Amino acid sequence: MIIEIDFESEIPIYEQLRRSIIEGIASGDLKPGESLPSVRQMAQDIGINLHTVNKSYNILRSEGYLNIDRRSGAVVNENYPKDSEKFNKKLAGELNYLLAETYLRNIKLEDILKLCSDIYGKYNLSGSEIKGKVRRR
Amino acid sequence: MIIEIDFESEIPIYEQLRRSIIEGIASGDLKPGESLPSVRQMAQDIGINLHTVNKSYNILRSEGYLNIDRRSGAVVNENYPKDSEKFNKKLAGELNYLLAETYLRNIKLEDILKLCSDIYGKYNLSGSEIKGKVRRR
Amino acid sequence: MIIEIDFESEIPIYEQLRRSIIEGIASGDLKPGESLPSVRQMAQDIGINLHTVNKSYNILRSEGYLNIDRRSGAVVNENYPKDSEKFNKKLAGELNYLLAETYLRNIKLEDILKLCSDIYGKYNLSGSEIKGKVRRR
Amino acid sequence: MIIEIDFESEIPIYEQLRRSIIEGIASGDLKPGESLPSVRQMAQDIGINLHTVNKSYNILRSEGYLNIDRRSGAVVNENYPKDSEKFNKKLAGELNYLLAETYLRNIKLEDILKLCSDIYGKYNLSGSEIKGKVRRR
DNA sequence: GTGGTCTAGACCACA
DNA sequence: GTGGTCTAGACCACG
DSSP, rough: OOOOOOOOSSHHHHHHHHHHHHHHHTSSSSTTTTTOOOOOHHHHHHHSSSHHHHHHHHHHHTSEEEEEETTTTEEEEEEOOOOOOHHHHHHHHHHHHHHHHHTTTOOOOHHHHHHHHHHHHHHHHHHHHHHHHHHOO | OOOOOOOOOOSSSHHHHHHHHHHHOOOOOTTTTOOOHHHHHHHHHHHHHHHHHHHHHHHHHHHHHHETTTEEEEEOOOOOOOOOHHHHHHHHHHHHHHHHHHTTEEEEEOHHHHHHHHHHHHHHHHHHHHHHHHHHO | OOOOOTTTTTSSSSHHHHHHHHHHHTTTSOOOOBBOHHHHHHHHHTTTTTHHHHHHHHHHHTTTEEEEEETEEEEEEEOOOOOHHHHHHHHHHHHHHHHHHHHHHHHHHHHHHHHHHHHHHHHHHHHHHHHHHOOOO | OEEEEOOTTTSSSHHHHHHHHHHHHHHHHHHTTTTOOOOOHHHHHHHOOHHHHHHHHHHHHHHEEEETTTTTTEEEEOOOOOOOOOOOOOOHHHHHHHHHHHHHOOHHHHHHHHHHHHEEEEEEHHHHHHHHHOOOO
């Protein structure tokens, strides 16, 4: 799995890394039960400090995406976090804002819906093979 | 128009204000040509620092949403910023991340599409009356 | 409020600080809405690094005990975290262990119950004056 | 006796094992004079490192819960450690903290007392048969 | 002046 | 070797 960090971005590095890992899980690049590189390894790979990686891992753990196993380090959780109210709020807030700007910039609704479908489909497809086994509702 | 600021949010106040104003324009609460409250007034209304309001207004001006006029203060632009490459990138990036998390939390695609449609529809409807004047396709 | 850190303890400093603050809130020394010292101030007061204080504050925030207000720093939350399943599990686990050792050491049940009552009473009493206003279930 | 280890817990494995054994003694699953599985056996049974088991056994010996015999391995001590100053301090400290959080989460005192009584009763009951021999008041 | 971020280096507990 | 902790110092965004 390749992780790209934009050092010029205003999004903090640890947050970019966090998002990359979430996208990696969704796209099937990182499978449940799989180990992530150690903080030191990952830090070296992408050229950042190990504490920054550590921060990402810990946030992901507190969100339920990762487990930190005392023996094998960071592992992708097999029970993804559930559909929480907090996330729904965040999602609605983000979409309210994003779609406002989208609307004002004259992008058509159908284009947005298509974009969403394409992205979601990408995740849904890659995960379908392991869906029965690991995803439960 | 009512603006709500969450002082405990991780989103900076100036950015919250910026988003609120964009949502206000999209929803028709703020109409093209309409003046916003003065920096001082707005700061007092929502209980924040004057410089913070100033920052929001300036960003919105640089983005093309507002005109700053010496006499009438901040005025909603009648020519919205167009569909820019930069915005499209930002939009795609945000959606890639948001939909990844949405997918992992087992929220269905159709729910997302419905949410998007509802939000967009809200903007589209309210703006339709003034659409003839300011929006061109 | 006086905070005592035992630098020899095997409990991490940030955890000792976290517990002190929780006890401070329970005992009424720290009232809802009240601001805590800034991370720098607190760090200086108790002679530790500011990052260590920061860690405590952030954990307490994620647990719902504190809010980090962009203007005034760390503030005691007025809505305490609710009775969560996670905490109940932790509580039961701790008590199972503690009482096992207590039992083996021949400490009588009634002594334990008295100790618990005394401690709880201490918290309950000090908080009673502000109970009506800030605590809700 | 079944020992459950949570490899993702923040409590070290050796400490989890130590607590399990103490709970086992208190609940009567492990009787005074009884031998524990050998270090190798125990390590294999619960899938952990041999040194980790060793560490737990050694701590329990130093606390007076076990005797380590060259021939029969680890044996539950017939003379439990007595009510020590050190333990009392630890107990009071833990309860001060735990009850603070309990109080803030609006758990009632009577619920706590009941929980304590239930747990203690579980130990007291199961141990009563062998009480005459090993426990003195 | 506030907290947030990032880097750095050191030591330790754990397995 | 792993992550956890603590310290330190620097810069930045925010208000």
